[in-house]
Amino acid sequence: MTIETIQKPETAAPAKQALAIADCDIHPSPKSVEKEVFPFLSKHWQEYYNTYGTLLRQPYQNGPAYPKGQPDAARRDAYVPDGGKPGTDLAFMQKQHLDPYNVQLGVLNPLKSGQGLQNPDFAGALCSAVNDWQIAEWTSKDARLKGSVCLPYEDAALSVKEIEKRAGDPNFIQSFMLIRTADPMGNRRYWPIYEAAAEAGLPLAVHAFGFGGASITGSGWPSYYIEDMVGHSQSAQNVVASMVLEGVFERSPKLKLVIVEAGFAWAPSLAWRLDRIWAQNRLELPHVTRPPSEIMREHVWYTTQPFEEPDRRGHLKDTFEWIGWDRLLFATDYPHWDFDDPSRIPLPPADEATRNAFYLQNARDLYGV
């Protein structure tokens, strides 16, 4: 039995919402890598791509071994009417998302960028090409959109080069890594990247997923997709702990860290835990001169998607206060299925200025745009 919709539901956008927002996590993808990204790759790398594909530290060529909850991990209604995959068409993104949701600032976080490729030279070439692609296809065509400098982070020297290449370019407002690196992010092999990002005034966004190769839990690989999804929260905690306890923020005091797509409600407990462990292990950590909670309060931001959903939304009032309203950045994760609608998240009550800051001004302040 074929089940199909007779008439494509009206994709005309609802009326533009009054609330102006910054969407701090949008995922564009190329409609065609050959047409859109190859122009920025050498012939050698084009041929390499066509021959080997993108080999990551994951079992399958086409995606992770946890099939997603929806095809392409996307909203089912985000496929482009002409047949394109979600997030591949600017006009459709404008019509379905940017315009009706009154997005004043949209931060692009490309996920198939060459980050984490087993071949670091290829990673360097593809990341740079994807950065060029962001300008050509997105940021040059819609002034609301700003790009992320995708870094081939397993090679610090190449990453520093890429940051220096893009520093000062108004098309980009942050540098970008994925949470699951080959070593914890505080590890000294990555320090040159942080110094360069801090010098360039580019906050460092680190996004869920990644291809470091270690299992997502310290007890091995889970069975189910839902465990993979929830695991981003633990991974993000690992990252914050590592960055703080390795003294990255002491070494690079201008560095700003944005945790993207890992939720936020875990942060207070982690801060309290790190404070306790730091205070007890000062001998091991002479390079960390302040309580971790203070360091987090000063250097770490969190995009709120996927927004946690307690039964009693009042509980999140505590969470927001513990973290600090000014550390939280609204994001939708468009076009992914676990999309947060700005008017439907269980946001705690707040005065208008605080609400507007959460939805927009915090991002403007952080990114200086």
Add this chain to the structure above:
Amino acid sequence: MAKHVVAPVADVPPGAHLRVEAGGVPVAIFNLDGEFFGLLDRCPHMGGNLSEGIVIGLVESQKPGCYAYSRAGEIVRCPWHGWEFDIRTGQSRFDPSRWKARSIEVDVEDAQELQAETIDVAQEGDYIVVHL
């Protein structure tokens, strides 16, 4: 309650579904083996259009590793976060008593009868009517 004629029956054959607007209200119409059901086309979670979701069967389990599949075509899964709703009742699967998609009364009426009520339709055939 007002009556809204939304589509000819032929537009929604068995197994199909359709989004319509009835008096400004978006309604997802489903045809389950000739019976019509309507759900408000807004997921109670965050407002996704249920009409853009996939229609599936129900998988249940008495025991980990055992999957009992039934009611093929009678569950719609929100295109966003995947909440499952019983098309017949609107109840969510994960918490039927507390979370529901709003069910909307749907009928089929003959064109001639609707004509008699002075509702503007074509001369013949059956029409899907939504009561709101």
Add this chain to the structure above:
Amino acid sequence: MGRNTFREFTEVMPAPLPGAIDCDLHPAVPNLKALLPYLDDHWRDMVEQRGVHELDSISYPNNAPVTARPDWKPETGKAGVDLDRVRKEALDGFQTSLAICNCLYGVQLLYTEDMAYAFARAVNDWMAAEWLDKEPRLRASIVVSPQNPDYAAAEIDRMAEDHRFVQVLLLVMDEMPLGRRRYWPIYRAAERHGLPVGIHAGSSYRHSVTAMGWPTYYAEDSAAQSQAFQAGLTSLITEGVFAEFPDLKVVLLESGFSWLPAHLWRLGKFWRGLRMETPWVDKHPFEIAKDHVRLTIQPRDLPADPAVFERVMAHFDSDEMLLFSTDYPHWQFEGDDALPAGISPALAEKICRDNPLATYPRLKEAMA
């Protein structure tokens, strides 16, 4: 004004109620030699001819601060090896009526499953003879070797006959997430005997403790334990351990506990739409946790402000989940300040006595 010393972090708190039940006490195996009488001839021979080293996990370096509070640490050797000191410092010191011994000697970390099984048996027999026989206030967890879950189940069956053993002990990080079906013989045996499964901080180090490799500092390993508990809890719920074993309770030992509500908000959020992947999870994960999961209160991942504990308990939405523990001789607080500041007398009573009794049915036999 920074809080720069450990003392400043362990805010002034009330002592536990007299008669409290301590759900996490760590008598220590002083050395492998102490276990030799409890090994059979073959394994005793192996230990001696191969020079098997001490099974001291890196989770608790012998001289690391957390491993032994300074006033509980002897001049030489490990803390927690001397029964008289345990009596004086832990049992009398906190006026506890009963204490559950969780031995952390690293039998779970060996790769050879037969050897691990032999050592687990030896640890349990040593615990019975050297501790339980000599001190009536002590109870213990059955140490098992998860390398082979069938062996572990056999050991549960053997030791469960001794009702001074009130729990089965696992470490939170092993070869696979703990909810995986591979481990179900352990849960089956525990449920059959009415024993909770205690899951303690630590690892068999089959994997790096973080999702992105091995850390640099011991502090990072410590920090990562709470993330391991989160993932472990996800696994237990998602894999349907509580669906398969509806009478089973799990106790998370030394997890930090304040992470729990935020974690279950997230897991529950996704579950609502991903139910179809694991259809045996038929209730909100938070509801499952309220029925099946308990947590000991040391360490307390809380700030100095007592009002925060009250809010965290509101987020828990249950006064039945926390269990009193000292975690002796681990250094988690100063003096006898073992309870969270601002705790109400009613909640203190629940944490110190009611909840442990409800969680460990065998403890009631002592009370009768």
